[in-house]
Amino acid sequence: MSGGSEMTEDYRARVRAWLAGNAPGPVAGLPPAEQLSEAKRFQAALYAAGFAGIAWPEEAGGQGLGTAEQQVFAEEAAAYELPTYPFIVNMGMCGPTLVDLGTPEQKRRHLPKLLSGEEIWCQLFSEPGAGSDVASLQARAVRDEDGWVVNGQKVWTTNAQWADFGALLARTDPDVPKHAGLTMFIVDMHAPGVTVRPLKDMSGKAPFNEVYLDDVRIPADAVIGEVGRGWQAAITMLGHERVSIGSARPSRGSALGFEAVLGLARRQGVTDVPAHRERLAGLYAHERALELFNARMRQEIQAGHPPGARGSVAKLAGALQLRRAIEAAGELAGAGAIAWEPGDRHGDDLALGINSAPASSIAGGTNEVQRSIIGERILGLPKEPQVDRDVPFRELKVGTQRTEDAR
Numbered sequence: 001m002s003g004g005s006e007m008t009e010d011y012r013a014r015v016r017a018w019l020a021g022n023a024p025g026p027v028a029g030l031p032p033a034e035q036l037s038e039a040k041r042f043q044a045a046l047y048a049a050g051f052a053g054i055a056w057p058e059e060a061g062g063q064g065l066g067t068a069e070q071q072v073f074a075e076e077a078a079a080y081e082l083p084t085y086p087f088i089v090n091m092g093m094c095g096p097t098l099v100d101l102g103t104p105e106q107k108r109r110h111l112p113k114l115l116s117g118e119e120i121w122c123q124l125f126s127e128p129g130a131g132s133d134v135a136s137l138q139a140r141a142v143r144d145e146d147g148w149v150v151n152g153q154k155v156w157t158t159n160a161q162w163a164d165f166g167a168l169l170a171r172t173d174p175d176v177p178k179h180a181g182l183t184m185f186i187v188d189m190h191a192p193g194v195t196v197r198p199l200k201d202m203s204g205k206a207p208f209n210e211v212y213l214d215d216v217r218i219p220a221d222a223v224i225g226e227v228g229r230g231w232q233a234a235i236t237m238l239g240h241e242r243v244s245i246g247s248a249r250p251s252r253g254s255a256l257g258f259e260a261v262l263g264l265a266r267r268q269g270v271t272d273v274p275a276h277r278e279r280l281a282g283l284y285a286h287e288r289a290l291e292l293f294n295a296r297m298r299q300e301i302q303a304g305h306p307p308g309a310r311g312s313v314a315k316l317a318g319a320l321q322l323r324r325a326i327e328a329a330g331e332l333a334g335a336g337a338i339a340w341e342p343g344d345r346h347g348d349d350l351a352l353g354i355n356s357a358p359a360s361s362i363a364g365g366t367n368e369v370q371r372s373i374i375g376e377r378i379l380g381l382p383k384e385p386q387v388d389r390d391v392p393f394r395e396l397k398v399g400t401q402r403t404e405d406a407r
Helices: 003-022 032-049 067-077 085-101 104-116 230-247 258-268 274-302 310-337 345-361 367-378
Strands: 121-124 140-144 147-154 165-171 182-188 194-199 208-219
Touching: 003 032, 003 067, 032 085, 032 104, 067 274, 085 104, 085 121, 085 165, 085 230, 140 165, 147 165, 147 182, 165 208, 165 230, 182 208, 182 230, 230 274, 230 310, 258 274, 258 310, 258 345, 274 310, 310 345, 310 367
Parallel strands: 121 165
Antiparallel strands: 140 147, 147 208, 165 182, 194 208
């Protein structure tokens, strides 16, 4: 065994021992306030033990280790239902973007608290009239002597109900084409004028929110990147988001991971049926291929090679894998996928997984958007026609408002 492998196995033993002694039990049955409290407690413990920001650079508050250690932790953590959901935007989107684009002061101020769970972040991009075409957004930030004043509405904002800060994309110049007039800001989600309202989805839960910004004041030093280069900052964050979503490893408690679907087949007594065996083998092969693809991307990122458009490959592959899992689980469960006995945890979990999974083909950019990115930026296919690329934003009729309203 090589020295590197020995070190990795030593690290695995340390992770395994720590999780065995510190991983909490499932928190889903607790009241929301207790779930959040337990999540913060556990994230703080992760940070104190050196398991938060494993592959982040040390100067950004991380551990400065490699993708191998990050992969080891993900593999061992998959055996537990860890309460880390409130921090997925911290770790997969906003944090990495601050590492890339934040000022030294922004990094000192936010990254340690973001890693330790003291701060929860959200991403304020989508609007009622700007989803896949997020560059058509209409939230407006106007400069004044003290900073900026923002007005607008955001929607589908994950974790906004808990968030302390948000990465806000707003229009700062309507006199230039839509992609050129944007700026990204850090916004205090507790500031006067910020209103968060939950949006309940078909799972019965409310993981998303709509956020209203009414004369919200933002200090001048809260710009992420540069004024007028918000689209470039957004591309950076969306790249991290797509890698994060695409590389998410199902926990052992996930109803749509391979192990769970295999367990369903065993409970149904059909593991010896050729058609089901073939479907299960395909599900395993695709899940494993996606894990290896994402491991390679993480290694390249650490070596200083951003994934670029290949983040869309991970995002699309992850969404398609969930679709395969839904088809397999639905076929195996039959009527049990839509009707089950009260108290049947497997039925509850499967129904929730099936109802929640379609979001994976929308969040972070739809499958259609990912295919366009892959076609144009990786395969070199001609770009789709875009007649508004060089037109000043104020001359466009976009979203939910008329042209004169956008002025």
